[in-house]
Structures are given as C-alpha cells and as structure tokens.
Amino acid sequence: MAENRRRVSEARRFDASNALLHWFESHRRELPWRESRDPYRVWIAEVLLQQTRVATAVRYYDRFLRQFPTVQALARASEGQVLKAWEGAGYYGRARNLRRAAQEIVRRHGGKLPQDVEALEELPGFGPYTAAAVGSLAFGLPVAALEANGMRVLSRYFGIRGDVTLAPNQRRLRSALQGWVHQGPSGPMNEAVMELGETVCAPQSPRCPECPLERGCVLRRERWDPRSVPGRPRKPPVPRVSASIAIIDRNGRWYVQRRPGEGLLGGLWEFPGGKIQPDESPIEACRREVREETGWTPTRLRLLGTVQHDYTHLHVTLHVFGSRCAASAPGPRTGTGRRWVDPATFARLPIPRATQKASQLMSHHL
C-alpha cells in the first residue's frame, strides 16, 4: 500500500541502525554460539534455532558439536546417530538435511562452507534466512537475514500493517532490513535485530521504554496495539485424535519399528499402533493396528495408561497397552526397521517424545 511506503520513508529520518548497534553492544547476551564465528558452528546454531527457542537450542548446541566437531565428522555419521543427537528437538528433517549438506560440502566444496549466499542456498536445509545468516555472521557478507523477530521489529518500527507473510510485505521488510545492514557490520546488525525482537520487542507485551528504537517507531507514535502488528492469518482449531499403541515385551525386550525416512518423525523409532476408528474401542484398535503392521495378533493386552501429546496441528490421546509375547511364540516379524531391543539398545535409538512418554508407563509396570 502507498500508506505503508510513506511510513517507511518517514521513519528513516531517525538513525535507527546506529541506535540499534549501540544498544546491542551493551545488551548482547552471552550465548554458546556467540563464542565463535567459525562457519560450521554458526551453521549448526542457525539450524538448531529454526522455529526453536534459544533456551532449547542451548541444550543441544554444545552436545551436538562435541559429538560432531567438524563438517567431516557430521558427514561420516549415520543418520541414526544424527537423529539421536537431535532427539526431542523436533523438525527432524533439519537433522537429516544437516547430514546431507555436510556430505555435499565435503564432496563439492572441499569440506568448507561456500562463502556466497547463492551456493549456500543450494545446500539442503539452507533457505533464504539460513544462507543470509551464515553469510553475514560467519563471512561478513552484506545480506539481510530476515526471520520472525526481524519481521516483528521492522513491521512495528515502520508501521507495516497487514499480513507479514504476504509477498509484498515480505519484500518491504527485507528491503528495510537490507537498508540497515548497509549502515553497519552485517553480522552484528542482523543479530541486533533478532536480539531486540526477542528481549524487548516481544510479541504480546513489548517493553517499549527500554527500546533504543522507540523514538522512530510508528507503532509507538501512533499508539497501535502491539498485538495487532505484525498481522498474521488466523489458525484453524487443532483437531483431536485418539490412537492406540502396543508395547510388546518378550524376555525383557521390546518390539520397535522405524518410521519411513521422510515426513512426520521420519527415521525415528516407535511402537506399533495407530488411530482409533470411529466405532472401535481402544483395545480393538490396538489389536487391529498391531496385526496390520506386524502380522502378529497380540494377546493379553492390558491398558497401562494414556498419554497426551500435542503436535502443532494435532492433539493426540495415546492409549498405551502392554502385551506379553511368549518366548516360544513367533511374535511380530523382524527385518529392516523392525527389531526387538533391550532397554540399553532402546535408549540408543532416536525416539519421538510421545513414544518416550509411553515407554515410561511400561517401565513403571516392571
């Protein structure tokens, strides 16, 4: 809109980028990934931080780098090892892509991350943000790394109303950030915007009196409701489903299967089971799903308890059943991605959170 463009030019009179850089010098938090500008370490941090809170990423960062200290080490690792290191972090495609990208960097770039944004963006798991972040933070390239914090800070500062996920507003925001990035060192400038968005320009209740940009901020000057900027499309209500799973025990070993390599929880291990059909009881669903998935019909199923687990777009109530399989019985089929594991082996497999919760129910019944 013309109105948005007018506001952008008005706000430019205040030297926001300079004020922001000065603020960042004194408010920069000590974070593990800020101790080094090594491209590999910057990369790992950026991927960990995708759609993930700083506090969560901190829990994984050092441990991941101890286990995979170099691009080469990551490239050599098995997918299972990398997924195990990523266990609980969510969005497991990030871990799979990390390993694939490491292999590509070794094969095509001599083991070093390429020093230009276009080459970075060709690597798996590198989108516009991550390529710009690594480019600016590790290599000092003058590129705008725009993510959720930046969209919030900039849309408020320049008074850009409307849905920030729309392409025209995206271009406007990126262009505004690019303007700031040209005013100073690109890495610190990008980081400063993110830092401000996280610690001051918060989504629901921003701490405007502490903000170095308050003087030029349209949101502040025109007294807009902070919750209305940035604008986002409404999200539909989250559906609820019920499912049953079986923890089949034979001589202290549990039967587990590996999920398909792509898609939801791809490559992780879990117990057999599935959704409960409309006119089906939890135990009937459990028996049917186990038979369908393993070729074996479970006996003596007993309910151990229920587990509640929430995905972004799905709330699941999990009915967890225990079952004994006689030592002499054939039991479920084994093979690729299907095996019996003792507790120590189970602990070494990458397991989704919901399955971990379920396994705790079983442990309590031993």
Next chain:
DNA sequence: GATCCGTGGGG
C-alpha cells in the same frame, strides 16, 4: 501460495 514438519514455554 498453501501445507507439512515437533516441541516447549508463556499468557
């Protein structure tokens, strides 16, 4: 452009 892909914390 719309949808999928996890998990955890906060109001």
Next chain:
DNA sequence: TCCCCAAGGAT
C-alpha cells in the same frame, strides 16, 4: 484449557 509463538525449509 486454550491459544500463541518460535533465529524456516521443503514440496
């Protein structure tokens, strides 16, 4: 309880 949100990317 419910909803929002988060250093996005892939398809």
